[in-house]
Amino acid sequence: MIGMVMVSSASIAIADDQHGDPFFFLKKQFLAALIGCCAAFIGMFIPIRTWKNLSLPLLLLGITLLIIVFIPDIGRTVNGSTRWISVAGINFQVSEPARLCLLIYVAGYLVRRNRQLRESISGFIPPIIILCITCGLLLFEPDYGASVVLLLSIMPMLFSAGARIRDFTIFVAISMIGMTVIAFLTPERIERLYTFLEPWEYSQQGGFQLTQSLIAFGRGDWFGVGLGNGVQKLFYLPEVHTDFIFAVLVEELGLFGALVMILLFTILVIRIFQIALKAARLERLFEAYLSIGIGSWLAIQTCINIGVNIGALPTKGLTLPLISYGRSSLIITIIAIGMILRISHEISGQNLNQKRASLKKTEVS
Numbered sequence: 001m002i003g004m005v006m007v008s009s010a011s012i013a014i015a016d017d018q019h020g021d022p023f024f025f026l027k028k029q030f031l032a033a034l035i036g037c038c039a040a041f042i043g044m045f046i047p048i049r050t051w052k053n054l055s056l057p058l059l060l061l062g063i064t065l066l067i068i069v070f071i072p073d074i075g076r077t078v079n080g081s082t083r084w085i086s087v088a089g090i091n092f093q094v095s096e097p098a099r100l101c102l103l104i105y106v107a108g109y110l111v112r113r114n115r116q117l118r119e120s121i122s123g124f125i126p127p128i129i130i131l132c133i134t135c136g137l138l139l140f141e142p143d144y145g146a147s148v149v150l151l152l153s154i155m156p157m158l159f160s161a162g163a164r165i166r167d168f169t170i171f172v173a174i175s176m177i178g179m180t181v182i183a184f185l186t187p188e189r190i191e192r193l194y195t196f197l198e199p200w201e202y203s204q205q206g207g208f209q210l211t212q213s214l215i216a217f218g219r220g221d222w223f224g225v226g227l228g229n230g231v232q233k234l235f236y237l238p239e240v241h242t243d244f245i246f247a248v249l250v251e252e253l254g255l256f257g258a259l260v261m262i263l264l265f266t267i268l269v270i271r272i273f274q275i276a277l278k279a280a281r282l283e284r285l286f287e288a289y290l291s292i293g294i295g296s297w298l299a300i301q302t303c304i305n306i307g308v309n310i311g312a313l314p315t316k317g318l319t320l321p322l323i324s325y326g327r328s329s330l331i332i333t334i335i336a337i338g339m340i341l342r343i344s345h346e347i348s349g350q351n352l353n354q355k356r357a358s359l360k361k362t363e364v365s
Contacts, residue, residue, distance in 0.1 A: 003323040006024055006245055007323075007324070007325045008027045008239055009233070009248065011233075011240070013233055013234050014233075014235070017235075036332075036333070036334030040338025043342060044345070046342070047346070048284075048342055048343055049364055051104050052108050052111070054085065054104075055105045055107070058105060059102060059104075059105035059130065061097075062101030062134070066094055066134065067137065068094075076091055089233045092327075095146040096331075097332055098134065100335070102134055103154075103290060103297065104290060105127075105130065106127050106130075106157055106158075106293065107290040109287050110127075110157060110285070111286045112284070114161060114162065117162065118161075118163070124158075124163055124164070127154070131151065138150065143317070144189070145318040148179060149304065151179070153296045154293065155168075156293070156296045157292050157296070161239050161286070191206050194206070196314040198215070199311060208238070209237065209244065212237040212238075212244075212247075213244050215236075216230065216247040216250060217309075220252070220255065221255070223255075223256050224254030225251060225252055236343070241324070243308065244308075244319055245320055246306055246309040246320055249311075261323070265299075265321075269295050269298055269302075272294060273291070273292065273295050273330045276288045282350055284346070284350070287347065291343055292338060294337075294340060298321050298336075299335075301319075305321075324332075
């Protein structure tokens with residue numbers, strides 16, 4: 001609901017200017033939310049073990065999507081990045097389903113090969129190879145932000161599965177060095193780093209987005225200028241309804257509104273990790289690892305988006321989950337949350353059955 005309100009407020013001027021309909025983006029976002037909720041509702045009736053059994057086909061599906069986006073007349077290029085394919089008239093960002101597919105595969109692998117993972121590097125290498133292939137395809141789009149989110153989402157899964165400290169530490173070190181080197185490989189990324197360090201010096205060039213975002217934060221003060229009354233969305237702040245919607249939220253609802261939104265995200269992520277912990281206690285390891293992956297993904301992407309908006313991180317082109325305009329992101333995020341609800345339902349049922357069985361034993365004795 002908060003996302004719909006903010007998309008409406010942030011996009012109303014640009015939608016009216018570009019499409020002659022002030023609610024153009026809101027309508028599309030609402031339709032995406034409806035599709036996501038329907039898919040999640042259907043998914044609620046699918047046992048989690050089904051996803052576990054389909055982990056390899058889903059991995060192949062995710063990689064296939066990342067490959068076909070490069071096929072001419074299928075992939076769609078926007079702002080120099082080839083990240084979208086057209087599905088039923090909807091431009092779908094392939095990194096979103098590919099990420100969820102990879103999380104499902106890795107969760108399944110960690111269950112199947114848990115002993116090898118804990119005892120030797122031979123169990124650690126296969127998921128790393130798959131991760132490198134996936135991140136490599138994302139970097140070719142290029143989508144540096146999505147590859148960082150994916151990489152950082154897999155790390156907690158490997159750690160919680162009991163990967164050897166030596167293997168895990170080497171992997172983290174190589175990953176950090178590699179992503180740092182990649183960040184300096186293109187002039188565009190180097191320019192982003194310069195504008196990140198000195199945004200006001202480049203305020204009319206590469207630092208324009210960040211400086212306008214910071215102005216929005218300054219205008220927001222404690223309680224904001226009022227919902228719908230922000231001015232930075234009036235063609236001052238680019239990507240206002242997608243990457244920088246948090247700046248609009250702070251301008252209109254102030255620090256108080258921002259803290260409320262962050263609190264809601266925190267509660268969501270903590271609840272997901274609690275479900276993961278309960279699943280692990282019931283030895284439902286696939287459910288536990290998948291919950292950790294989804295929770296990490298939402299937490300990391302949220303932190304990166306907010307970090308970019310406040311100038312703590314270079315611009316990445318990542319949406320704010322459940323808030324920013326982005327139909328493919330919203331649909332996949334809702335589906336992922338639906339899977340978490342299914343996991344919660346299954347482990348609650350198992351826990352209840354165990355309590356009933358224990359009670360019957362007590363009555364018999």
